[in-house]
Amino acid sequence: MKVLVVSDTHGRDESLEMAVALEQPFDYLIHCGDVEGREFFxxxxxxxPCTIVAGNNDFFSDLPREDEILLEGHKIMVTHGHNYGVSMDLYGVSEEAAARGCEIVCFGHTHKPVVEKKNGVLVINPGSLSFPRQEGRRPSYAVMELYKGEEPEIEIRYL
Incomplete structure (x- = not known):
């Protein structure tokens, strides 16, 4: 199963449209928040199928603050991350995911891509397609390959 993981698009769709066009076909989309009213688009x-959660800039949104999904036997926590102090470190978000029995957590908020194992949890931040903050400031997203009984494969890709 091919999963496109994005975050922090902030209502600007150009780079998201490019990422979707480059990666099609994919089976599932995860958006880790800060869609700013663009969830239906x-x-x-x-x-x-999509999982989209609310970020700290999704004011008055009906989107869930976080979600848990099961894809190909892999339990995944999806959150924006701002409630777990992800700007400081990954301990809070990885601990919460582990406590929920999730093997993967996808989050955003920092606008910096990360793929790392922390507290036994695969921690994924796809970065931002609209306002990247890592060195080089290239818009980024993640592609996750999930198969039942196999280790997830994750790659950060840049536009």
Whole structure:
């Protein structure tokens, strides 16, 4: 199963449209928040099942603050991350995911891509497609390959 993981698009769709076009076909889309009212557009663009959570800039949104999903036997926690202090370190978000029995946590907020194992949890931040903050400041997203009984494969990709 191919999963496109994005975050922090902040209502600007150009880079998201490019990422979707480059990665199609994919089976699932995860958006880790800060969609700023564009959730229906994102769902229509993806043309597949989606999990979208609210970020700290999704004021007055009906989106869930976080979610747990099961894909190909892998339990995944999806959150924006701001409530877990991800700007400081990954301990809080990885501990919460571990406590919930999740083997993967996808989050955003920092606008910096990360793929790391922490507290036995695979921690994934796809970065930002609209306002990247890592060195080089290239828009980024993640592609996750999930298969039942196999280790997840994750790659950060840049536009």
């Amino acid at each position: 994102i769902e229509a663009l993806a043309e597949c």
